Amino acid sequence: MQTNFSPEQLADPHVAESETILRKCVHCGFCTATCPTYVVLGDELDSPRGRIYLIKDMLENGRAADSETVTHIDRCLSCLSCLTTCPSGVDYMHLVDHARAHIEKTYKRPFKDRLARSVIAATLPYPSRFRLALGAAGLARPLAGLLKRVPFLRTFGVMLDLAPSALPASRGAKPAVYAAKGTPRARVALLTGCAQPVLRPEINDAVIRLLTGQGVEVVVSAGEGCCGALVHHMGRDEEALKAARHNIDVWLKAAEEDGLDAIIITASGCGTTIKDYGHMLRLDPAYAEKAARVSALAKDVTEYIATLDLPEQGARNLTVAYHSACSMQHGQKITSAPKQLLKRAGFSVREPAEGHLCCGSAGTYNILQPEISAKLKARKVRNIEATKAEVIATGNIGCITQIAGGTEIPILHTVELLDWAYGGPKPAGL
């Protein structure tokens, strides 16, 4: 596509990168078809091609973001379905990252939006605060309806709706080194995550049990924090980079101590971001190389387990609908490994129609864009239920929470089923 940047503009490495990305787009329009928001809304402005054009126009003119552009960029789920579809290799992910950072720098959101975003940014990435907030939410739940009627407080009403009514008692895996059973064959770090251990501590328990049982030593590093994905997608670049640097330090310390074969991530949303640390910090001379190392070590838990060559198990009479999280299939391009693992473990795997479409969870999207999110959730649940499966498996806590809110079919992390198949306890809810 034709671009129009001055040499001065291109001196900014972020602009230069975006220009390179834009030049690859030939405006073929393929991306529109697989974009969830275009499918739901039918407006090109809510499609990747439309957003690319809006971003191009904004950046070329060196203009502060305007409300029209912000509206349509905000509606982007960052599901990256377009990335899978695009034949031209347009790196939409980094283009929209740049746009979001630009918006955050140049656009003043209405007060209520700023408030909501600050609350989210200050809560979700911190397990203790998140727990506290969810406890408070339980108390405030009766107010949800009222809050939603006040435009100013609507987002908070939605947040209350999304909060689970009861929290698991367990606080999840503590920082420690979990020894491998038998002769150790590898040593990995496990990112326990921020929202996930609060909502579903069983997932990390299952990972530790499964991996240690297969001879893998698992390190949960003290001091590890949120991966930064959440704030990253809100355009809060500095906070995101801070989170990244912090984790890089923590993991590389663990690597220096006894070596690390991989950094295991159980939420694919986090995985996509950690695998992108190398890119995010490419302009930071102190961290560029370290970040690239961490990104290279980062593995989704199923991606890693697939390398362990687990034995084939006898058939279990259980049909599993496998929901591939967007960050899994589009962000990390992990498509067949989780299904193969489930099949090998003896489950009968079904794939819902429109598997490429997002469930509407998308990090904080279900809080910030509740209408579109609800439509996508309904569509996803309809497609999943059509498979007549008895249980849903997926690899991302966001999807688990979102889909669980729309169906009676139990939903588990893929690894919980694998853990069960390889000797762990039967997952709760089955």
Added chain:
Amino acid sequence: MPETIGFLKPRQAVLDRRREIVADLADLLPEGGLVSDERGLKPFETDAFIAYRRMPLAVVLPETTEQVAAVLKYCSRYGIPIVPRGAGTSLSGGAIPQEDAIVVGLSKMSRILDIDLFNRTATVQAGVTNLNISDAVSADGFFYAPDPSSQLACTIGGNIGMNSGGAHCLKYGVTTNNLLGVKMVLFDGTVIELGGKALDAPGYDLLGLVCGSEGQLGIVTEATVRLIAKPEGARPVLFGFASSESGGSCVADIIGSGIIPVAIEFMDKPAIEICEAFAQAGYPLDVEALLIVEVEGSEAEMDATLAGIIEIARRHGVMTIKESQSALEAALIWKGRKSAFGATGRIADYICMDGTVPLSQLSHVLRRTGEIVAGYGLRVANVFHAGDGNMHPLILYNINDPEEAARAEAAGNDILKLCVEAGGCLTGEHGVGIEKRDLMLYQYSRADLGQQMAARAAFDPQWLMNPSKVFPLEGRPAA
């Protein structure tokens, strides 16, 4: 880039009333159905023919036929031009707006209305994508045959506008052969229905005229199309050749022998490399030309058909023959082919030609195309529907270099003239649009075009529908 193709001069009276028009349109449409601010309009300024751009006056995104009719009725009353838009995937600029035009986008009309497997028809709104139709009936063993490479995104309304083809049209025909009926809105808001589940309505074949009319006769809002039972099996096979000429003459011989495969696609070396980079389909990289030949039917039928084709290919010195071994492999082979244009974006900007030539001229035109493009100091990649002679040379250039862009456009014009001289036509499936409009007189006489324009005038006497397209601006009748 210096624009060599002009648009109609915007009607000042319309531009002057912009604010009122926008306000009036807002009354005719539901929330979210009107785009009128400058920022929001920008992404609608072009389609997949990105060398040309024009801002529209407004974009409307109606949800019903009635809303389309209300908009058209309003626009005809005030003499406001209309530019219909499906998914905006046109390679000839068919959906490029103009400053005084309202773009009517059908993207919100994306419901499948009726699937009738007994009569093997599907009735859908115009904004349904081509592939969605096949997806909707695939589990029942049917498909919708025309398969333009953009089938993932392009809409059936746009397919009707351009009479779209695709790889599998060699056997199953193009859109016009698979379209049974439409509901459409005429320029003044009149809603008519043409055709339907009963074949061959008497009277003039207005349905046939509407198909391929590039949005000049009205806006199709619903379509009824023919479904076909899926074959028992289908197998794409790759044939690699040492030269484009031998690949080209092999195609002519296959068809001449009386074997009609479902598809015969051609790729030259640059195209093979581009597509392989995206799809990793396993295309051979050590050949100069590649044919993808698809056969279908039962295993025995496919084997028998293939044996005949292989024998012919051997006579043309085929270097490699590779049969797809699985459904996944077959899907990748087609994914690579169908993504060819977009994948070209990885290495350069391009303009895509679409001339069709008689098969006997294929090798000659391929060679001359290479010479022409080289003569302009540019590169070309060829990837096209060889079985029906529908060529797609992609002229590679740098759109940020105005001088190079001008050369690319000139090379394209020379290639299209070559196609006409070889006994072919300017466009086999992409449409005239804005791109080939001024070349129409190479193919038709003034009287020929006059008759076409007269037919057009029967539908749209005011020339409001997509008025800058298809017919050269000079020599038009007074509206």
Added chain:
Amino acid sequence: MIVHFEPASEEGIASVVRSAAAERVTLAVVGGGTRAGLGNPVRADRTLSTRRLSGIVTYDPAEMTMSALAGTPLAEVEAALHAKGQMLAFEPMDHRPLLATTGEPTIAGVFAANVSGPRRYVAGAARDSLLGVRFVNGRGELIKAGGRVMKNVTGLDLVKLLAGSYGTLGILTEVTFKVLPLPPAAATVVVSGLNDAEAAAVMAEAMAQPVEVSGASQLPESVRSRFLDGALPDGAATVLRLEGLAASVAIRAEKLGEKLSRFGRISQLDEAQTRILWAEIRDVKPYADGTRRPLWRISVAPSAGHQLVAALRLQTGVDAFYDWQGGLVWLRMEADPEAELLRRYIGAVGGGHATLLRADEEARGRIPAFEPESPAVAQLSERIRAQFDPSGIFNPGRVAASVRN
């Protein structure tokens, strides 16, 4: 006195048309005259025949296209094609037996009347094979449209418009069309003893199978014995044609027979019988009886054909058989054409159209041969006609749009 023009060149035709237009002299345009009875009666001052404009212009079998002058006899075209193992895919019917006309059908006549046969349902009508035309419009201008390549979307598709226009938009002088290889083998699977409703379901089932049925026709007991000199098995015959490579036809016939065996008795016709049977279906043999009894050609959705006939049976004496999976109904009335009743019932079963193909002079003069168009479409058609033939000199009265005038 009817003056008869027979120009031997395009220019000759154009010149006749120019003077006719200038003097408002109307012209009946004819080729071989074998389909003169189709449509409404034409009342014209003069006759113009394209008969002398005859001959194949180009035929390159490897391109699968042929160009021929308008008056080229269809027989000549088909002979040339058969010699090279090719054919017209749309299987044009021969109207002579039905209409009791004589003479030689011309290639342009086939396209002007959009004549097709049983294979239409899968291979398209005549209009689908037509790639390009040359014609003289009502101003006496020579116009070309389309071309000679398989795919062509350059400009408006006037080719489609001319096909089936019964010479009312222009006089075709040359046609270019695509052809297909003759299938090397053919067979027919017969399912015996089904009523019309059952047959409709069986034909739909057959068309849904991956066996490429190229003809699906229901021959009720009342007509069955008129085909193949009575050689079809007893009971109504639901016949399904398969074509292609010999081995493939045999396999597919086997598969189809197995699939349908739960519906009725299955038998097969060999290649020779198949060719005869489908030609007889194409030419409506049971009703080509030398009478003028009213005959309708009705096109509806395949699911509606038998419903229509069943409904009519309760009201009047009819006989019928079906082609195109049940969507093409050949309907013979015992006495009156019952146009109003028929057209009302067609509306009731979901729409379609009835063409009065044959009737006595009195009925033809009173009943529009073609299904009336909706007012908006009729207006459009009128405007189209005015843009091609502004003086209204071609075949006045022949098509639907004109009959109401």
